[in-house]
Amino acid sequence: MSLEEIKSRIQTAENSAGRTPDAVQLIAVSKVQPNARVEAVLNEGHRCFGENRVQEALGKWPDFAQRFSGLDLHLIGPLQTNKARQAMELFQSIHTLDRPKLAKTLARLAQELGQCPDLFIQVNTGAEPQKAGILPADTDDFISECRALDLPLKGLMCIPPVAEDAAEHFTLLAEMAARNGLSGLSMGMSGDFETAIAHGATHVRVGSAIFGARAYGQEG
Numbered sequence: 001m002s003l004e005e006i007k008s009r010i011q012t013a014e015n016s017a018g019r020t021p022d023a024v025q026l027i028a029v030s031k032v033q034p035n036a037r038v039e040a041v042l043n044e045g046h047r048c049f050g051e052n053r054v055q056e057a058l059g060k061w062p063d064f065a066q067r068f069s070g071l072d073l074h075l076i077g078p079l080q081t082n083k084a085r086q087a088m089e090l091f092q093s094i095h096t097l098d099r100p101k102l103a104k105t106l107a108r109l110a111q112e113l114g115q116c117p118d119l120f121i122q123v124n125t126g127a128e129p130q131k132a133g134i135l136p137a138d139t140d141d142f143i144s145e146c147r148a149l150d151l152p153l154k155g156l157m158c159i160p161p162v163a164e165d166a167a168e169h170f171t172l173l174a175e176m177a178a179r180n181g182l183s184g185l186s187m188g189m190s191g192d193f194e195t196a197i198a199h200g201a202t203h204v205r206v207g208s209a210i211f212g213a214r215a216y217g218q219e220g
């Protein structure tokens with residue numbers, strides 16, 4: 001599917017949900033995609049991209065940044081504390097703040113660097129043992145903890161369990177954000193971004209629907 005088609009589906013979903021036009025930011029998830037495909041999307045004028053590995057992102061985006069201005073890069077995969085500094089220097093947003101230790105590291109580095117990307121807290125809405133994220137019951141406290149550290153919280157992010165109705169998870173995430181006064185909702189991927197928009201998503205993370213299937217079956 002082309003970038004234009006995805007954008008027009010986003011517009012239609014915004015309209016039917018009564019959202020304002022451009023309420024939703026499209027993050028084109030370029031992980032594992034060949035550079036030529038990413039470059040084609042850059043040449044169409046798109047500037048907002050998502051990556052799930054810091055190392056992989058460092059291998060391509062500094063080069064692209066020399067040729068394309070106004071990049072808006074989002075880290076959507078797990079962040080190890082020893083890569084936090086590099087991530088903060090490369091990305092404009094980090095969607096995977098998922099534990100107190102990482103919050104403390106980001107706060108310390110923010111002081112040192114004098115800047116910090118926009119942060120989303122990843123919530124494990126399905127309480128899946130294999131998945132990263134703060135448990136729903138702990139989210140309010142973790143938000144307070146991050147605010148006490150002066151971290152620039154933008155919103156919440158979730159990846160619903162594959163076998164469940166995503167809408168319930170989007171609703172839960174939207175409720176948690178609203179009661180904590182957070183405006184950002186990073187939710188919705190290729191298969192469910194329209195549902196996510198209907199439930200208030202402000203950032204949708206769409207990979208395979210734009211770029212085609214990823215090679216090697218690497219899902220992050």
Ligand SMILES: *Cc1c(COP(=O)(O)O)cnc(C)c1O
Pocket residue numbers: 029031052076077159189190191205206207208209219220
């Ligand atoms: C890979 C990935 C996406 C994009 O998934 P698609 O199904 O290809 O749209 C979105 N969010 C996260 C966290 C991912 O790792």
